[in-house]
Amino acid sequence: MFNLYKILFFITLIFGSLIAISSYSWLSMxxxxxxxxxSIIPLLSNSKNLYPSEAALKYFITQTLASSILLFSIILALNLKEYFSENMIFLNMIxxxxxxTKIGAAPFHAWFPEVLEGLNWMNSLLMLTWQKLAPMVLIFYNCKLSSFFLSIILLSTIISGILGLNQMSLRKIMAYSSINHIxxxxxxxxxxxxxxxxxFIIYSVISLNIILILNLNQIFYLNQLFNSLNSMKMMKLIFMFNFFSLGGLPPFLGFFPKWLVINNLVQHNFFLLSFFLIIFTLITLFFYLRITFSTFVINSNEVLIFTPIKMNYLIMFFNFLSLSGLLICTLIFNYI
Incomplete structure (x- = not known):
C-alpha cells in the first residue's frame, strides 16, 4: 500500500522546486x-532502500552544507555590494x-554515487532527474562564461569517464553517467x-526507460543483469538500445541533444571544449557497451526454469517514444 505521507512529501518536493524556479529573489529561491x-528526506528514509538512514543522512549533510554556502553568498552579495562590485566573480564562484554541489557535478560529486548506492530504483530516478532541475535553472540564471565553468565541465566529463570504468553496481554506473551528462x-x-x-527532457526520458526495466526485474548489479535479461529477448534488446541512446549513438534519440550541443559549441568557437566532451564521452560509451556486451556474444548462460515477467505497457510506451524520438524530432525541426 502506498503511504499517504509519501504523496504529501512528493507534492511538497515538486512544489519546492517550482518555488525555486519561479522566484524573483535569491532568498525565495x-x-x-x-x-x-x-521533502525528499522522508522519501529517502524508506525501508525498501538498501541503506535508508545512511543514504538520507549523507544526502542531508551535503545539501545542508551547499544550502548554507548558498545563503552565505547571497547575504554577502546583498550586504557588501559596494565592497564586491569589482570582485563579483569571486561571489559568483561561491x-x-x-x-x-547540489546537482553533484565534479569535483563536488563524491556524495552522489554513495547516496545513490543506498537507494532503490524509484528514489534513484528522482535523484537523477527531478532533483537536478531547480539547481540547474538557478545556475542558468547566474551562468557567466568563465574559466571556472569551463574547468567544471572538463572535470565532470573526465572524472565521470574514468571512475565509471571499474564499477559493477548499476546504480553507481548511472550516477557517473549522470555526472557526464551534467x-x-x-x-x-x-x-x-x-x-x-x-x-534535460531527453536525458530524463532515457533514464526513466532504463530504470523502469531495472526496477521491474529488481536488477542492481552487472551479474544479475547478465542472468536476468537472457530469458527475455525483447526486453534485452530494448534495454541495449536505451544504453546506446544514453551514450549518444546516432540512430537513437540520445544523439539528438549531443548533436545540438556540439553544433552550438562549434558555432561559438569552443572547438577544444567540444573535442574533450566527445573524447571522454567515448569512455562512458565503452562502459555502456560493457553492460550490453552479453547480448552480442554467442555463448551466454540461460536459466531453463524461470518465471516469465510480462512487458509493462508503460515501459513499452516510453521505449517507443525514446526509440522513435530521433525521427520525430528531425521531422519536427525540418518543418518549423
Whole structure:
C-alpha cells in the first residue's frame, strides 16, 4: 500500500522546486530549495532502500552544507555590494559552487554515487532527474562564461569517464553517467536555454526507460543483469538500445541533444571544449557497451526454469517514444 505521507512529501518536493524556479529573489529561491530538501528526506528514509538512514543522512549533510554556502553568498552579495562590485566573480564562484554541489557535478560529486548506492530504483530516478532541475535553472540564471565553468565541465566529463570504468553496481554506473551528462548540460547552458531544456527532457526520458526495466526485474548489479535479461529477448534488446541512446549513438534519440550541443559549441568557437566532451564521452560509451556486451556474444548462460515477467505497457510506451524520438524530432525541426 502506498503511504499517504509519501504523496504529501512528493507534492511538497515538486512544489519546492517550482518555488525555486519561479522566484524573483535569491532568498525565495533558497527557501524553495530548502522545502525541496526537507521533502525528499522522508522519501529517502524508506525501508525498501538498501541503506535508508545512511543514504538520507549523507544526502542531508551535503545539501545542508551547499544550502548554507548558498545563503552565505547571497547575504554577502546583498550586504557588501559596494565592497564586491569589482570582485563579483569571486561571489559568483561561491554561489555556483554551492549549486554545483547540489546537482553533484565534479569535483563536488563524491556524495552522489554513495547516496545513490543506498537507494532503490524509484528514489534513484528522482535523484537523477527531478532533483537536478531547480539547481540547474538557478545556475542558468547566474551562468557567466568563465574559466571556472569551463574547468567544471572538463572535470565532470573526465572524472565521470574514468571512475565509471571499474564499477559493477548499476546504480553507481548511472550516477557517473549522470555526472557526464551534467557536463554536457552545463556546456549547453553557456549559449542556449532551449538546448539545455531539450537535453534535460531527453536525458530524463532515457533514464526513466532504463530504470523502469531495472526496477521491474529488481536488477542492481552487472551479474544479475547478465542472468536476468537472457530469458527475455525483447526486453534485452530494448534495454541495449536505451544504453546506446544514453551514450549518444546516432540512430537513437540520445544523439539528438549531443548533436545540438556540439553544433552550438562549434558555432561559438569552443572547438577544444567540444573535442574533450566527445573524447571522454567515448569512455562512458565503452562502459555502456560493457553492460550490453552479453547480448552480442554467442555463448551466454540461460536459466531453463524461470518465471516469465510480462512487458509493462508503460515501459513499452516510453521505449517507443525514446526509440522513435530521433525521427520525430528531425521531422519536427525540418518543418518549423
Amino acid at each position: 533558497w527557501m524553495g530549495l530548502e522545502i525541496n530538501l526537507l 554561489l555556483n559552487s554551492a549549486l554545483l 557536463s554536457w548540460m552545463l556546456a549547453s547552458m553557456m549559449n542556449s536555454q532551449y538546448i539545455w531544456l531539450i537535453y
